[in-house]
Amino acid sequence: MNADQILMEIRETNLSYLMLAQSLIRADREQALFRLGMSEEAADMISMLSPAQVLKIASSNTLLCRMRVDDDLVWTLLTNHGKSGSSDVTRLHANILMAGRHQEAA
Incomplete structure (x- = not known):
């Protein structure tokens, strides 16, 4: 796997993670906080992201989840x-x- 493929995989993972996080937060906030291991503040920010913001943040070359x-x-x-x-x-x-x-x- 070369560097470009790794970056593409990171971006796809970021997008999947953000979409999953938004879905979980909107469906069951308390369970999302537990399952995702995030703070209330982070959940608030993620839940309010527009689709354009999600795409922009996901395009980062830094993995958002850990x-x-x-x-x-x-x-x-x-x-x-x-x-x-x-x-x-x-x-x-x-x-x-x-x-x-x-x-x-x-």
Whole structure:
């Protein structure tokens, strides 16, 4: 993959992310804040963007979203999916840890 392809992928990801964020915020604000891991202020700004503004912001060469999982324990829980006896409880544990981090950030 060359640099131009990477930039194109970043722009497409940005557009998809902004459209998803707007949709989630408008449908269920509280759940969107949790799922997207963003502040009330960021949600307000994103929800008010016009389609032209979304396209302009998405065309940036900087990725707008980021991986929220930066904890080895959460990654271990998520990657153990499918191993014997660990599926539902493991995912639940990972979700609880991530929800706690969302509360700490808010």
